[in-house]
Amino acid sequence: MNPKGVRVRESRDSVEHPNSLGIVFALDVTGSMGAIPRLLAKEQLPKFMKVLTDCNVADPQILFMAVGDATSDNAPLQVGQYETTAELMDQWLTWCFIEGNGGGQGTESYELALYFLAQHTEMDCLVKRKKRGYLFMTGDELPYPALSKHIVESVIGDRLDDDLKTEEVVAELQKTFVPFFVIPDQDRRKKCERRWRDLLGDNVLCMDGPEDVCYVTAGAVALREGLVSNLDELAKRLEGTGVPHKQIASSMRALTPLAEALGRNGSSGEREAANAEPGGLKNLIQGLFKK
Structure with a gap:
């Protein structure tokens, strides 16, 4: 090396x-x-x-x-x-x-x-x-x-x-x-x-x-x-491969500034989270994109 x-x-x-x-x-x-x-x-x-x-x-x-x-x-x-x-x-x-x-x-x-x-x-x-x-x-x-x-x-x-x-x-x-x-x-x-x-x-x-x-x-x-079109889609993809929900949430937080700069922050995330079943991934990250 x-x-x-x-x-x-x-x-x-x-x-x-x-x-x-x-x-x-x-x-x-x-x-x-x-x-x-x-x-x-x-x-x-x-x-x-x-x-x-x-x-x-x-x-x-x-x-x-x-x-x-x-x-x-x-x-x-x-x-x-x-x-x-x-x-x-x-x-x-x-x-x-x-x-x-x-x-x-x-x-x-x-x-x-x-x-x-x-x-x-x-x-x-x-x-x-x-x-x-x-x-x-x-x-x-x-x-x-x-x-x-x-x-x-x-x-x-x-x-x-x-x-x-x-x-x-x-x-x-x-x-x-x-x-x-x-x-x-x-x-x-x-x-x-x-x-x-x-x-x-x-x-x-x-x-x-x-x-x-x-x-x-x-x-x-x-x-x-x-x-991926936005952070919501990325989170779903990681969930589908078995990544722990806690790590998905913290990873999405780290990526939020970049996603916003790229126009891929997934503004629909909050609305979808509000309708999600309790305990689901979207409930876990529902506050992720709040200002």
Whole structure:
């Protein structure tokens, strides 16, 4: 997973997967995230592919990354390969080094990961169908204001003439990816949400807890791709696959700002909930869209 000297990571169509969609999941593995990276790597992300297919994402190809701090960590950036099977994805997760360090100054090298994706990935979804891939990056800190050319050369091997502002890196990334920053709980959002919304707009997902990560991120793809018409439909689909009602409700809360921005918030939800039988899913989420 060492990115030094890597030319490209590829997401390609195949006979079995003719409409591939490149999806990257980047884990912040620094100390401030506590036990969350291990929880995600061991329990949540191995089922990410199933949740995506449950949400009708046809041919997802998933690449896992691990992100640290290039000013202090031994492995500030780790990059896997795009895979289409749960077994191979689980292998890359097993190889992730959860270093648990970081610089302790409220910033991590997120922009280094963004640079790698902007410059060292190729995806048939973009080349053949003009469809951008997706990036979901978990974290609870700020990016550095700029990406050091010295760090890029040291970690990745590219030689740049100058440092790059983080805004420049994001702008380049957005040509090929729809990037999301995923904040794992409400306490951590206070430290970093504003800066990430300045960079990514509505594509910041603030969860109640890390146990919802698969449902929130897969739901974001389904909403953006138009695979569900609104949150009501997404909730029904997750209910039909056996997702616990409590997790559906908290996942829908995390997705509400994005759904509203996309015009897919499902305003009929309250009226339907009012007529639902007691104890049903809709009763559980009936207040979800109230102002």
